[in-house]
Amino acid sequence: MEHYLDNAATTRVCSAAVEAAVAAMTTEYGNPSSRHLAGSRAEGALKAHRAVIAKALGAKAEEIVFTSCGTESDNWAIHAAVELNRRRGKHIITTAIEHDAVLEPCRRLEREGYEVTYLKPDRMGNITVEQVADALREDTVLVSMMLVNNELGTILPVKEVSGLLKEKKSAALLHCDAVQGFLKVPFTVGELGADFVAVSGHKVHAPKGIGALYIKNGIRMPAMIYGGHQEGGLRSGTEPTAQIAAFAAAVEESAACFARERTYLEQLKKYAAEALTGQVEGLELVGDGKAPHILPVTLPGYKSEVVVRFLSDRGIFVSSGSACHKGKPSHVFAALNLPKKQLDGVLRISFCAQNTKEDVDALVLALKQAREQLFTSLS
Ligand code: PLP
Numbered sequence: 001m002e003h004y005l006d007n008a009a010t011t012r013v014c015s016a017a018v019e020a021a022v023a024a025m026t027t028e029y030g031n032p033s034s035r036h037l038a039g040s041r042a043e044g045a046l047k048a049h050r051a052v053i054a055k056a057l058g059a060k061a062e063e064i065v066f067t068s069c070g071t072e073s074d075n076w077a078i079h080a081a082v083e084l085n086r087r088r089g090k091h092i093i094t095t096a097i098e099h100d101a102v103l104e105p106c107r108r109l110e111r112e113g114y115e116v117t118y119l120k121p122d123r124m125g126n127i128t129v130e131q132v133a134d135a136l137r138e139d140t141v142l143v144s145m146m147l148v149n150n151e152l153g154t155i156l157p158v159k160e161v162s163g164l165l166k167e168k169k170s171a172a173l174l175h176c177d178a179v180q181g182f183l184k185v186p187f188t189v190g191e192l193g194a195d196f197v198a199v200s201g202h203k204v205h206a207p208k209g210i211g212a213l214y215i216k217n218g219i220r221m222p223a224m225i226y227g228g229h230q231e232g233g234l235r236s237g238t239e240p241t242a243q244i245a246a247f248a249a250a251v252e253e254s255a256a257c258f259a260r261e262r263t264y265l266e267q268l269k270k271y272a273a274e275a276l277t278g279q280v281e282g283l284e285l286v287g288d289g290k291a292p293h294i295l296p297v298t299l300p301g302y303k304s305e306v307v308v309r310f311l312s313d314r315g316i317f318v319s320s321g322s323a324c325h326k327g328k329p330s331h332v333f334a335a336l337n338l339p340k341k342q343l344d345g346v347l348r349i350s351f352c353a354q355n356t357k358e359d360v361d362a363l364v365l366a367l368k369q370a371r372e373q374l375f376t377s378l379s
Contacts, residue, residue, distance in 0.1 A: 002315040003359040008150050008294050008350035014205040020249035024242040049248035056255045058188025059214050065231045066212050070179040070200030071101035073213035076224045077196035078105045081142040081173040083222050088171050089139025095119045095127050096335040097149050125152035125287035129160035140172040147181030151332040151348055153289025162193025183254045184293050189214050206250035210243035261353040265292035272360045280367045295349040300341040310370045319348040
């Protein structure tokens with residue numbers, strides 16, 4: 001039996017999403033731009049699916065644009081914000097613990113002459129609104145802050161930052177990468193007060209290859225792709241109707257049981273934290289992230305890649321950090337200034353509502369074995 005505990009990397013596609021995708025590919029397969037009945041049926045479905053994503057985010061349907069993934073949404077929002085504010089300045093504020101989907105476009109902008117302030121977290125992985133207040137300048141054109149950190153599970157003060165920007169009458173646009181927060185912690189785009197909010201399908205039981213960007217009404221968004229004027233002319237190209245249908249089905253299902261699943265995940269995370277620290281000698285929790293689905297831990301003295309492989313051989317899947325790092329030390333955990341032994345031993349356990357205590361028990365048992373069997377080779 002396998003135990004998949006890497007849901008922050010990606011999730012299993014739910015049956016409702018599979019069925020919706022199959023229907024979109026086999027029965028409702030028209031092109032939404034076609035002017036015949038098959039086309040208008042596909043167009044109607046697209047409209048309904050957009051409304052589902054909008055509702056889950058507390059947005060208006062016309063504020064949602066479908067993209068290919070969270071990375072695209074993040075890149076687009078960042079480039080759009082600096083373009084829209086190009087006459088106001090060249091300063092950007094973000095955090096040192098953002099996903100590379102935000103950090104890499106920021107680094108590219110640095111090479112083009114922008115100055116980027118990367119706010120550092122404290123030892124627990126928290127960032128405060130005061131840090132943003134201290135960094136904010138007349139020429140700040142963009143603040144990009146994630147809602148939930150993908151490795152630590154910390155919740156960042158996006159709402160407070162939007163309040164600060166209003167209070168200071170700042171012209172800076174606010175982008176929020178909510179890829180790990182969507183349907184995991186409660187929020188609406190109105191509460192966040194962000195101008196852009198990025199989400200991704202494959203983190204919420206939809207297939208890979210679909211994401212969305214919320215663009216606040218009134219923003220004169222520069223187009224991402226030019227062509228046949230789909231997505232309000234902002235992102236041309238025939239819409240991936242199957243992925244969109246699946247995304248909407250997965251979101252609808254998760255949104256319907258959000259409160260129950262959240263409580264369940266909180267309980268499962270607590271159970272896991274207690275079982276792991278109580279039964280696996282030397283294991284420590286990392287940070288105090290409040291997101292219900294992400295639990296970072298460390299087994300000091302044990303290389304996390306080796307432990308991940310050991311667990312994988314036993315059918316237990318966790319991550320040694322962000323899946324995007326592929327063996328490189330994670331910049332997120334490095335930003336916590338953990339001692340090297342702790343840093344090298346970091347593991348990220350991440351849950352979905354289909355996980356059970358049995359998955360946790362299997363992990364605990366395998367980690368105990370890892371301690372015994374890997375001990376001599378590493379001590
Ligand atoms: N932002 C965060 C916080 C993430 O965790 C991820 C994926 O791991 C992304 C952005 C990128 O999303 P996608 O894989 O859909 O491109």
